[in-house]
Amino acid sequence: MTNTEFVLRLPQWLATVLAPESVRLDSTEARMRFVIDLAQGNIDHKTGGPFAAAVFESGTGRLVAAGVNLVESSNYSIAHAEMVAFALAQRTVGHYDLGIDGVARELVTSTEPCAMCLGAIPWSGARRVVCGARGEDACAIGFDEGAKPTDWVGALRARGIEVVQNVLRDEARAVLEDYLGSGGTIYNTRGR
Amino acid sequence: MTNTEFVLRLPQWLATVLAPESVRLDSTEARMRFVIDLAQGNIDHKTGGPFAAAVFESGTGRLVAAGVNLVESSNYSIAHAEMVAFALAQRTVGHYDLGIDGVARELVTSTEPCAMCLGAIPWSGARRVVCGARGEDACAIGFDEGAKPTDWVGALRARGIEVVQNVLRDEARAVLEDYLGSGGTIYNTRGR
Numbered sequence: 201m202t203n204t205e206f207v208l209r210l211p212q213w214l215a216t217v218l219a220p221e222s223v224r225l226d227s228t229e230a231r232m233r234f235v236i237d238l239a240q241g242n243i244d245h246k247t248g249g250p251f252a253a254a255v256f257e258s259g260t261g262r263l264v265a266a267g268v269n270l271v272e273s274s275n276y277s278i279a280h281a282e283m284v285a286f287a288l289a290q291r292t293v294g295h296y297d298l299g300i301d302g303v304a305r306e307l308v309t310s311t312e313p314c315a316m317c318l319g320a321i322p323w324s325g326a327r328r329v330v331c332g333a334r335g336e337d338a339c340a341i342g343f344d345e346g347a348k349p350t351d352w353v354g355a356l357r358a359r360g361i362e363v364v365q366n367v368l369r370d371e372a373r374a375v376l377e378d379y380l381g382s383g384g385t386i387y388n389t390r391g392r
Numbered sequence: 393m394t395n396t397e398f399v400l401r402l403p404q405w406l407a408t409v410l411a412p413e414s415v416r417l418d419s420t421e422a423r424m425r426f427v428i429d430l431a432q433g434n435i436d437h438k439t440g441g442p443f444a445a446a447v448f449e450s451g452t453g454r455l456v457a458a459g460v461n462l463v464e465s466s467n468y469s470i471a472h473a474e475m476v477a478f479a480l481a482q483r484t485v486g487h488y489d490l491g492i493d494g495v496a497r498e499l500v501t502s503t504e505p506c507a508m509c510l511g512a513i514p515w516s517g518a519r520r521v522v523c524g525a526r527g528e529d530a531c532a533i534g535f536d537e538g539a540k541p542t543d544w545v546g547a548l549r550a551r552g553i554e555v556v557q558n559v560l561r562d563e564a565r566a567v568l569e570d571y572l573g574s575g576g577t578i579y580n581t582r583g584r
Binding site for chain 1: 456540
């Protein structure tokens with residue numbers, strides 16, 4: 201018998217962090233620091249890869265939803281931090297288009313998106329993408345970013361999606377290196 | 393308070409189809425016809441876009457999992473047919489790598505993958521991808537395929553993933569045209 205549903209759930213440590221208070225962060229750097237802390241938390245709690253993302257309202261800085269990489273803990277290869285954050289944000293907004301109500305929302309991600317998450321951005325309705333570590337920083341510790349269009353930043357901008365790179369890159373990269381040092385699994389590195 | 397989990401569930405008509413018997417289809421064409429029928433079913437039951445996909449064991453032809461486009465019904469932009477099929481197949485196999493046990497598994501999709509689903513393929517562990525309608529057929533009725541690498545087929549093959557295109561393309565395209573004719577929503581066609 202085949203399965204007919206699946207669930208993706210944030211780990212308990214993160215669900216607990218998010219529950220008690222509403223997060224509202226004015227600056228781009230503060231939003232990135234929040235996300236980097238979640239990536240570090242995902243390492244410390246051994247709940248997944250060293251990646252985190254969140255969706256914020258661009259204007260107010262209000263947190264809409266957060267995600268961390270859950271590939272190993274969930275056994276779903278689509279469970280990258282950005283995908284989890286998008287789905288949870290869309291559940292909160294109540295629509296697959298995060299701009300449906302005219303409020304600009306943005307993705308803040310601790311590392312630049314892989315090919316899958318990059319492809320997911322235009323479908324999400326996010327109007328801005330803020331990135332910490334570069335794709336090459338993830339590759340440097342053995343992760344595979346997939347085949348992205350050469351000018352992926354330009355392709356997003358051509359759709360009216362603002363892209364900001366290198367926000368707290370050193371801190372974001374340090375989290376990746378910490379994961380490598382801690383002996384975390386670098387999955388999906390078969391010869392394909 | 394932010395949401396901390398989300399569920400993706402096949403529509404009832406499809407869950408019912410899959411439950412009573414195990415599907416086993418020898419030929420590539422038979423697998424594609426099965427998937428095209430699901431895409432048509434998704435239109436007829438008004439449960440989503442005109443897209444379906446399934447994961448089969450390449451050798452035995454045994455169905456591992458099926459998915460249909462659930463973007464509108466679920467309100468998750470990641471709920472493309474291929475993503476749903478991957479996650480349900482991984483739940484069945486019990487691992488994020490669909491080749492973990494040495495059994496070759498393949499994605500059969502009624503229309504070539506969009507940029508997001510294309511990026512998801514290498515992470516899934518699928519060893520073969522079988523496509524019906526072309527990306528341009530989806531674009532012809534107003535859907536957006538996103539920014540894919542120019543030689544996306546070559547990029548998959550370079551990873552050892554076999555790609556077969558144009559399987560029952562006319563039948564697959566006819567389903568897309570039927571959706572357009574039925575007045576189905578062409579979502580995500582804002583100017584981005």
